[in-house]
Amino acid sequence: MKALVYTGVEELTYRDEKDPTKVSGESILKVHASGICGSDMHAYHGKDERRIPPLILGHEVSGKIQNGKFKDKNVVLNPLITCGKCEYCMNGREHLCPNRVLLGMNRPYERSGVFAEYVSTPNQNIYEIPDRLDLSEATIAEPTAVSLHAVLMGETSLKKPLKECRTLVQGAGAIGLLCSLILSKIKGNKNIIMSDPNKLRLDVCSKYFDGKFVSPNDKEVKENSFDIVFDTVGLEVSRQQAISVIKPGGSIIHIGLTQPSGQFNFRKATLQEVTFIGTYCYTNKDFEKTIKILADKEIGDLSWIEYRELKKGAEAFKQIHDGSCSAPKIVLLPE
Ligand SMILES: [Zn+2]
Numbered sequence: 001m002k003a004l005v006y007t008g009v010e011e012l013t014y015r016d017e018k019d020p021t022k023v024s025g026e027s028i029l030k031v032h033a034s035g036i037c038g039s040d041m042h043a044y045h046g047k048d049e050r051r052i053p054p055l056i057l058g059h060e061v062s063g064k065i066q067n068g069k070f071k072d073k074n075v076v077l078n079p080l081i082t083c084g085k086c087e088y089c090m091n092g093r094e095h096l097c098p099n100r101v102l103l104g105m106n107r108p109y110e111r112s113g114v115f116a117e118y119v120s121t122p123n124q125n126i127y128e129i130p131d132r133l134d135l136s137e138a139t140i141a142e143p144t145a146v147s148l149h150a151v152l153m154g155e156t157s158l159k160k161p162l163k164e165c166r167t168l169v170q171g172a173g174a175i176g177l178l179c180s181l182i183l184s185k186i187k188g189n190k191n192i193i194m195s196d197p198n199k200l201r202l203d204v205c206s207k208y209f210d211g212k213f214v215s216p217n218d219k220e221v222k223e224n225s226f227d228i229v230f231d232t233v234g235l236e237v238s239r240q241q242a243i244s245v246i247k248p249g250g251s252i253i254h255i256g257l258t259q260p261s262g263q264f265n266f267r268k269a270t271l272q273e274v275t276f277i278g279t280y281c282y283t284n285k286d287f288e289k290t291i292k293i294l295a296d297k298e299i300g301d302l303s304w305i306e307y308r309e310l311k312k313g314a315e316a317f318k319q320i321h322d323g324s325c326s327a328p329k330i331v332l333l334p335e
């Protein structure tokens, strides 16, 4: 099969790779479409110790199953492979499984990713999709589930309904946009400010929901003025801003993780009862809900997804890297 292989730092090679072999308890997916995620970019930059070249990256995927009990079904994969036996798996918090591994990783063990024509997947990770859900659009199930989980974590932490909140979403990438769409179209929040230094990206997002679209140093983004902040960036500078602009009793939802450590204003957090929530991935239930949300078009038009050929994937990575691409999500299509 053809695959886009991560062969070295900032280097991807489109080449022939061995087809996946049939393993008991698993099925082979013929990939229809696969999305490029921020974490793939992180690996591409050589900054991920769980993704060491050579490796086929990618974990956001839709396609048709080739064999076994799901044969010929159109599906999406939940790329998070968990043990099914630990305390977290037994209590509906599978994403916290200490034995979890994601497609497109090779540490602690190899799990080939989805930037390829075929991929092997455990059967429990296969989710059939309804006919009314477009197979290409279904690729964004995974980042949508990440965003849904983050919004739900935020919602349960607050003492007032989300729709009454003044909300800051930092970052106009896929997760920032998806959180905003869920907040705006499902939760009825009409007071969303989205911030990003990249005006191109803000302009794209501004076509898809009602909000204000500003640079991070705009006067709208002022101290003690937001009930909830979604940091989808995870830089020291975005976290510092989040803690400064959050209102007393507000919640900071931290999803991005570009810089893993830094300063934190514990004084404000304590004296003003600020809730700080780190959030990672999604539960299996969130993933199921997401498929329904996408099938029922609850987050509206998805024409912000940009499609490219898998064989030109290296170029797409380069453009995301140098900021010349403004699409919140690029999805790759094998021939
Ligand atoms: Zn992802």
Ligand SMILES: [Zn+2]
Binding pocket: 082, 083, 084, 085, 086, 087, 088, 089, 097, 098, 099
């Ligand atoms: Zn587990």
